[in-house]
Amino acid sequence: MKILGLTGGMGMGKTTVAAMLRRAGFPVFDSDATVHRLQGPNGKAVAAMGRLVPAALMTDCEGRETLDRQALRKAVMADSKLIHDFEKIIHPLVFEARNEFLKHYRRKGSAWVVLDVPLLFETGGHRKCDKVAVVSAPRRTQAKRIARRRGMTIPEAERMIARQMPDREKRCRADVVIHTGLSKADTRRQVRTLIREMRG
Structure with a gap:
């Protein structure tokens, strides 16, 4: 059995990507x-x-x-x-x-399972994975999403982001980066490519 680690900072769209993988039939461990x-x-x-x-x-x-x-x-x-x-x-x-x-x-x-873990790198969970996918979006988009979802101001959201591992570091350590800053259709296309590689 192979393991896909799915990670990314808050507000990056990781939940959306995890849902797409679940709908494609992959068992997903949702750490949140x-x-x-x-x-x-x-x-x-x-x-x-x-x-x-x-x-x-x-x-x-x-x-x-x-x-x-x-x-x-x-x-x-x-x-x-x-x-x-x-x-x-x-x-x-x-x-x-x-x-x-x-x-x-x-x-x-099971051939593949997904570990949906926000702190995958920070907790060393990536070492259990055969492949790691990082979900990423522009910082401004991320802050807006957090502020909207949690009912806070942009500066408050920025302070939360600052406490996390920088997105660029996660992207550098990833095998695959899924960008969610555009449309959901674009995200879906990237996830389909990842699924083809996993099933390949």
């Missing part, structure tokens, strides 16, 4: 969705993250402990060191889920 589950009702990361930011700990209507993501975001904006503390809690749990995913599809005899 895994993090949401870990931080959601009775998630494995809730208690530990709640100890770091008590204001984010809440109880849902069914009495389950969960985390207020907006409160977490505000806490990180106020103290960027929290990101590293969160990562120490989250990353081992994501790795555990990823390994279960790989084990499952290896048993099924």
Whole structure:
């Protein structure tokens, strides 16, 4: 079984590319969705993250402990060191889920699977991959997308981008770069080319 690593900064269009690959029949491990589950009702990361930011700990209507993501975001904006503390809690749990995913599809005899991981290079996940595709868009487009999606200003979005590995570094380390700054049709054409190479 071969592994495609799919990565890119926030606002680059990675979710769109992952959806195209999923529709083409490739199993996709969505690390963002895994993090949401870990931080959601009775998630494995809730208690530990709640100890770091008590204001984010809440109880849902069914009495389950969960985390207020907006409160977490505000806490990180106020103290960027929290990101590293969160990562120490989250990353081992994501790795555990990823390994279960790989084990499952290896048993099924899948030819290719996709690891959709924003921090693929930062966490060393690229070393597990046979090919790495980086999704990229112009910085201005990226900042606008983040601001629109998260309801923040462009300067706030720029500050979030500045905390990530630079896009140019990710592109330099990629086997394939998928540019999403133009139309969805253009992105789809690039993804089809990638799929042909994988199935080739």
